[in-house]
Amino acid sequence: MSQINADKLxxxxxxxxxxxREDRGLAMLGEGNTSCxxxxxxxxxxxxxxxLSNLQxxxxxxxxxxxxxxLLKAGAMTDAEVExxxxxxxVDPAQPKPSVEAVFHAYLLSLAGIxxxxxxxxxxxNSILCAGDEPCRRFALERRFPxxxxxxxxxxxxxxxxxxxxxxxxxxxxxxxxFILAENRAPRVILLQNHGFIAIxxxxxxxxxxxxxxxxxxxxxxxxxAWGGPVGLTSENVARIDSRPDEHYxxxxxxL
Ligand SMILES: [Zn+2]
Numbered sequence: 001m002s003q004i005n006a007d008k009l010x011x012x013x014x015x016x017x018x019x020x021r022e023d024r025g026l027a028m029l030g031e032g033n034t035s036c037x038x039x040x041x042x043x044x045x046x047x048x049x050x051x052l053s054n055l056q057x058x059x060x061x062x063x064x065x066x067x068x069x070x071l072l073k074a075g076a077m078t079d080a081e082v083e084x085x086x087x088x089x090x091v092d093p094a095q096p097k098p099s100v101e102a103v104f105h106a107y108l109l110s111l112a113g114i115x116x117x118x119x120x121x122x123x124x125x126n127s128i129l130c131a132g133d134e135p136c137r138r139f140a141l142e143r144r145f146p147x148x149x150x151x152x153x154x155x156x157x158x159x160x161x162x163x164x165x166x167x168x169x170x171x172x173x174x175x176x177x178x179f180i181l182a183e184n185r186a187p188r189v190i191l192l193q194n195h196g197f198i199a200i201x202x203x204x205x206x207x208x209x210x211x212x213x214x215x216x217x218x219x220x221x222x223x224x225x226a227w228g229g230p231v232g233l234t235s236e237n238v239a240r241i242d243s244r245p246d247e248h249y250x251x252x253x254x255x256l
Contacts (some may be wrong), residue, residue: 005038006163012036012044013055013152019211020052025054025212032120032130032196035105036204041065042108047096052120060079060143061098062091068106071166072173082165103169108176113188114200118207121196124218129193140191142232146241147201150251151206151213156189164195189214203254216238235236 001009008225016034018025032052033173036043040204042062046052050059067089077085086098099105101119105255108117128139143149157179162171179187188210190198199210224230233241241247250256 005246008036009044009057009060011204012060012116013057016046016052016055019118019120019207020055020149022053024212024215025243026120026215027122032118033099033101033105034207035102035109035117037115040105042091043103043106045098045105046135048099050096059096061095061102062089063098063102063106065106065110065164068103071109072089072107072170074166077166084170089129093217100165104167104172107169107173108200111176111180111200113202114186115202116204116207117198117200118204118211119196119198120211121214122211122218124215124222125197126189128192128218129195129197133193134191135221136191138230138232139218142230143238143241144217144220144230145233146247148213148217149219149238149241150247150254151188151209152217153184153188153210153255154238155187156191157191157192158186161192161194168192168195191193201256203255209254209256222238 012034019032021223029053030049033046033242034052037045042064044060044062046055047059047061071085074117086102089098105117108114136158140156143154157175159175161170162168176187176190186200188201189197197211197214199207199209201207221230
Protein backbone atom coordinates (compact mmCIF):
# COMPACT_ATOMS: atom_id res chain seq x y z
CA MET A 1 0.00 0.00 0.00
CA SER A 2 1.31 3.48 -0.90
CA GLN A 3 2.14 5.98 1.87
CA ILE A 4 -0.81 8.15 0.78
CA ASN A 5 -3.24 5.23 1.12
CA ALA A 6 -1.66 4.17 4.43
CA ASP A 7 -2.29 7.71 5.72
CA LYS A 8 -5.90 7.58 4.48
CA LEU A 9 -6.40 4.23 6.22
CA UNK A 10 -4.99 5.58 9.52
CA UNK A 11 -7.18 8.68 9.26
CA UNK A 12 -10.30 6.56 8.56
CA UNK A 13 -9.56 4.33 11.58
CA UNK A 14 -9.23 7.47 13.76
CA UNK A 15 -12.55 8.84 12.44
CA UNK A 16 -14.22 5.46 13.08
CA UNK A 17 -12.96 5.41 16.69
CA UNK A 18 -14.09 9.04 17.19
CA UNK A 19 -17.59 8.25 15.86
CA UNK A 20 -17.78 5.02 17.89
CA ARG A 21 -16.91 6.60 21.26
CA GLU A 22 -19.45 5.33 23.78
CA ASP A 23 -19.77 8.71 25.57
CA ARG A 24 -20.87 10.44 22.35
CA GLY A 25 -23.91 8.24 21.72
CA LEU A 26 -23.44 8.27 17.94
CA ALA A 27 -23.14 4.50 17.33
CA MET A 28 -22.89 1.37 19.48
CA LEU A 29 -22.11 -2.31 18.81
CA GLY A 30 -22.20 -2.86 15.01
CA GLU A 31 -24.06 0.40 14.24
CA GLY A 32 -22.81 2.80 11.58
CA ASN A 33 -20.10 2.60 8.96
CA THR A 34 -17.31 4.71 7.47
CA SER A 35 -15.49 4.89 4.16
CA CYS A 36 -12.90 6.86 2.22
CA UNK A 37 -11.85 7.07 -1.40
CA UNK A 38 -8.42 5.58 -2.22
CA UNK A 39 -8.24 6.40 -5.96
CA UNK A 40 -10.47 6.54 -9.05
CA UNK A 41 -11.08 2.78 -8.91
CA UNK A 42 -11.20 1.81 -5.24
CA UNK A 43 -12.35 2.86 -1.76
CA UNK A 44 -12.08 1.55 1.80
CA UNK A 45 -15.27 0.68 3.74
CA UNK A 46 -15.98 -0.89 7.13
CA UNK A 47 -16.48 -4.67 7.09
CA UNK A 48 -19.90 -6.12 7.91
CA UNK A 49 -20.35 -6.95 11.60
CA UNK A 50 -17.43 -4.87 12.91
CA UNK A 51 -17.68 -2.06 15.50
CA LEU A 52 -16.66 1.55 14.88
CA SER A 53 -15.37 1.93 18.45
CA ASN A 54 -12.57 -0.62 18.08
CA LEU A 55 -12.30 -0.98 14.30
CA GLN A 56 -9.04 -2.64 13.19
CA UNK A 57 -7.10 -2.27 9.95
CA UNK A 58 -8.14 -5.82 8.96
CA UNK A 59 -11.81 -4.72 9.18
CA UNK A 60 -11.48 -2.07 6.45
CA UNK A 61 -12.15 -3.63 3.05
CA UNK A 62 -10.90 -2.22 -0.26
CA UNK A 63 -13.74 -2.37 -2.83
CA UNK A 64 -14.04 -1.50 -6.52
CA UNK A 65 -16.43 1.29 -7.55
CA UNK A 66 -17.02 -0.50 -10.87
CA UNK A 67 -18.45 -3.56 -9.07
CA UNK A 68 -20.93 -1.62 -6.87
CA UNK A 69 -22.08 1.46 -8.83
CA UNK A 70 -24.07 -0.71 -11.33
CA LEU A 71 -26.26 -1.82 -8.40
CA LEU A 72 -27.70 1.73 -8.32
CA LYS A 73 -29.32 1.02 -11.67
CA ALA A 74 -30.25 -2.60 -11.00
CA GLY A 75 -33.86 -3.64 -10.52
CA ALA A 76 -35.02 -5.60 -7.48
CA MET A 77 -32.27 -7.93 -6.25
CA THR A 78 -32.52 -10.89 -3.90
CA ASP A 79 -30.51 -10.82 -0.66
CA ALA A 80 -28.29 -13.59 -2.12
CA GLU A 81 -27.57 -11.52 -5.26
CA VAL A 82 -26.61 -8.48 -3.16
CA GLU A 83 -24.38 -10.65 -0.98
CA UNK A 84 -22.59 -12.00 -4.05
CA UNK A 85 -22.11 -8.49 -5.48
CA UNK A 86 -20.63 -7.29 -2.16
CA UNK A 87 -18.20 -10.22 -2.02
CA UNK A 88 -17.25 -9.79 -5.70
CA UNK A 89 -16.48 -6.07 -5.16
CA UNK A 90 -13.45 -6.82 -2.93
CA VAL A 91 -10.00 -6.10 -4.38
CA ASP A 92 -8.61 -8.92 -2.21
CA PRO A 93 -10.95 -11.93 -1.78
CA ALA A 94 -9.15 -12.76 1.49
CA GLN A 95 -10.63 -9.63 3.09
CA PRO A 96 -13.95 -9.81 5.01
CA LYS A 97 -17.35 -8.97 3.46
CA PRO A 98 -17.99 -5.21 3.16
CA SER A 99 -20.94 -3.57 4.93
CA VAL A 100 -24.31 -3.97 3.19
CA GLU A 101 -24.27 -0.14 2.95
CA ALA A 102 -21.12 -0.21 0.75
CA VAL A 103 -23.32 0.65 -2.28
CA PHE A 104 -24.34 4.07 -0.94
CA HIS A 105 -20.74 4.70 0.17
CA ALA A 106 -19.61 3.96 -3.42
CA TYR A 107 -22.16 6.43 -4.81
CA LEU A 108 -21.35 9.23 -2.32
CA LEU A 109 -17.57 8.81 -2.79
CA SER A 110 -18.08 9.15 -6.56
CA LEU A 111 -19.38 12.73 -6.10
CA ALA A 112 -16.99 15.61 -6.93
CA GLY A 113 -15.10 16.77 -3.82
CA ILE A 114 -16.30 13.94 -1.56
CA UNK A 115 -13.47 11.83 -0.08
CA UNK A 116 -14.94 10.60 3.23
CA UNK A 117 -18.34 9.29 4.42
CA UNK A 118 -19.50 8.65 8.01
CA UNK A 119 -22.84 7.00 8.80
CA UNK A 120 -24.08 6.87 12.42
CA UNK A 121 -27.29 6.53 14.47
CA UNK A 122 -26.93 9.50 16.91
CA UNK A 123 -29.33 9.55 19.90
CA UNK A 124 -30.59 13.15 19.66
CA UNK A 125 -30.67 13.26 15.83
CA ASN A 126 -32.61 9.99 15.78
CA SER A 127 -35.00 11.35 18.45
CA ILE A 128 -36.08 13.87 15.79
CA LEU A 129 -35.86 11.42 12.87
CA CYS A 130 -38.24 9.08 14.71
CA ALA A 131 -40.73 11.88 15.58
CA GLY A 132 -42.67 12.12 12.29
CA ASP A 133 -42.57 14.17 9.10
CA GLU A 134 -42.92 17.74 10.39
CA PRO A 135 -40.00 17.83 12.89
CA CYS A 136 -37.85 15.94 10.34
CA ARG A 137 -38.66 18.48 7.64
CA ARG A 138 -37.86 21.42 9.95
CA PHE A 139 -34.61 19.83 11.20
CA ALA A 140 -33.47 19.20 7.62
CA LEU A 141 -34.51 22.43 5.93
CA GLU A 142 -34.25 25.12 8.66
CA ARG A 143 -31.11 26.28 10.47
CA ARG A 144 -31.00 27.44 14.11
CA PHE A 145 -27.59 29.10 14.63
CA PRO A 146 -24.49 30.12 12.61
CA UNK A 147 -22.12 27.25 13.50
CA UNK A 148 -24.72 24.76 12.37
CA UNK A 149 -24.50 26.34 8.90
CA UNK A 150 -20.67 26.37 8.98
CA UNK A 151 -20.44 22.63 9.81
CA UNK A 152 -23.63 21.13 8.35
CA UNK A 153 -24.37 23.40 5.36
CA UNK A 154 -27.42 25.62 4.75
CA UNK A 155 -29.79 22.65 4.39
CA UNK A 156 -29.72 18.87 4.47
CA UNK A 157 -31.08 16.06 2.30
CA UNK A 158 -34.03 14.23 3.95
CA UNK A 159 -35.22 10.73 2.98
CA UNK A 160 -38.26 8.75 4.15
CA UNK A 161 -37.58 5.30 5.61
CA UNK A 162 -36.62 2.68 3.02
CA UNK A 163 -35.11 -0.79 3.28
CA UNK A 164 -31.33 -0.62 4.03
CA UNK A 165 -29.13 -1.91 1.19
CA UNK A 166 -29.60 -1.30 -2.53
CA UNK A 167 -33.05 0.36 -2.20
CA UNK A 168 -31.65 2.85 0.32
CA UNK A 169 -28.62 3.47 -1.92
CA UNK A 170 -30.89 4.20 -4.91
CA UNK A 171 -33.04 6.60 -2.84
CA UNK A 172 -29.93 8.39 -1.51
CA UNK A 173 -28.70 8.73 -5.13
CA UNK A 174 -32.07 10.12 -6.33
CA UNK A 175 -32.44 12.71 -3.54
CA UNK A 176 -28.77 13.76 -3.48
CA UNK A 177 -28.75 14.24 -7.27
CA UNK A 178 -31.85 16.47 -6.89
CA PHE A 179 -30.12 18.48 -4.13
CA ILE A 180 -26.97 18.99 -6.26
CA LEU A 181 -29.08 20.12 -9.22
CA ALA A 182 -30.99 22.64 -7.06
CA GLU A 183 -28.11 23.90 -4.88
CA ASN A 184 -25.20 23.53 -7.31
CA ARG A 185 -23.07 21.78 -4.65
CA ALA A 186 -23.02 18.54 -2.71
CA PRO A 187 -24.81 18.40 0.67
CA ARG A 188 -22.82 17.87 3.89
CA VAL A 189 -25.61 16.01 5.67
CA ILE A 190 -28.14 13.34 4.61
CA LEU A 191 -30.91 12.46 7.11
CA LEU A 192 -32.62 9.05 6.97
CA GLN A 193 -36.04 9.02 8.70
CA ASN A 194 -36.42 6.27 11.33
CA HIS A 195 -32.82 5.23 10.66
CA GLY A 196 -29.91 7.65 11.03
CA PHE A 197 -27.43 10.20 9.81
CA ILE A 198 -24.79 10.49 7.04
CA ALA A 199 -22.06 13.15 6.87
CA ILE A 200 -19.97 13.53 3.70
CA UNK A 201 -16.96 15.75 3.04
CA UNK A 202 -13.47 16.30 1.72
CA UNK A 203 -11.75 15.31 4.99
CA UNK A 204 -12.31 13.09 8.03
CA UNK A 205 -12.35 16.34 10.06
CA UNK A 206 -15.31 17.74 8.13
CA UNK A 207 -17.26 14.49 8.58
CA UNK A 208 -16.59 14.42 12.33
CA UNK A 209 -17.46 18.14 12.68
CA UNK A 210 -20.75 17.77 10.77
CA UNK A 211 -21.71 14.73 12.87
CA UNK A 212 -20.90 16.31 16.25
CA UNK A 213 -22.52 19.65 15.30
CA UNK A 214 -25.68 17.93 14.00
CA UNK A 215 -25.97 15.97 17.25
CA UNK A 216 -25.48 19.18 19.28
CA UNK A 217 -28.08 20.94 17.08
CA UNK A 218 -30.52 18.09 17.67
CA UNK A 219 -30.14 18.46 21.44
CA UNK A 220 -30.78 22.21 21.10
CA UNK A 221 -33.78 21.51 18.82
CA UNK A 222 -35.26 19.15 21.44
CA UNK A 223 -34.49 21.60 24.30
CA UNK A 224 -36.07 24.53 22.42
CA UNK A 225 -39.19 22.40 21.81
CA ALA A 226 -39.80 22.48 25.59
CA TRP A 227 -40.20 26.29 25.28
CA GLY A 228 -42.51 26.25 22.28
CA GLY A 229 -39.66 26.40 19.70
CA PRO A 230 -37.41 25.79 17.96
CA VAL A 231 -37.32 29.05 16.01
CA GLY A 232 -35.19 28.85 12.86
CA LEU A 233 -33.06 31.65 11.36
CA THR A 234 -34.66 33.52 8.47
CA SER A 235 -33.59 32.39 4.99
CA GLU A 236 -31.82 35.78 4.59
CA ASN A 237 -29.78 35.18 7.76
CA VAL A 238 -28.91 31.64 6.63
CA ALA A 239 -27.82 32.88 3.19
CA ARG A 240 -25.73 35.63 4.81
CA ILE A 241 -23.76 33.23 7.06
CA ASP A 242 -23.42 30.78 4.16
CA SER A 243 -21.79 33.46 1.97
CA ARG A 244 -19.70 35.41 4.51
CA PRO A 245 -15.98 35.42 3.64
CA ASP A 246 -14.98 35.21 7.33
CA GLU A 247 -17.09 32.04 7.71
CA HIS A 248 -15.42 30.55 4.63
CA TYR A 249 -12.04 31.45 6.19
CA UNK A 250 -13.10 29.70 9.40
CA UNK A 251 -14.19 26.60 7.42
CA UNK A 252 -10.78 26.58 5.73
CA UNK A 253 -8.85 26.95 9.00
CA UNK A 254 -10.92 24.19 10.64
CA UNK A 255 -10.41 22.02 7.51
CA LEU A 256 -14.18 21.73 7.07
ZN1 LIG B 1 -27.58 2.63 9.58
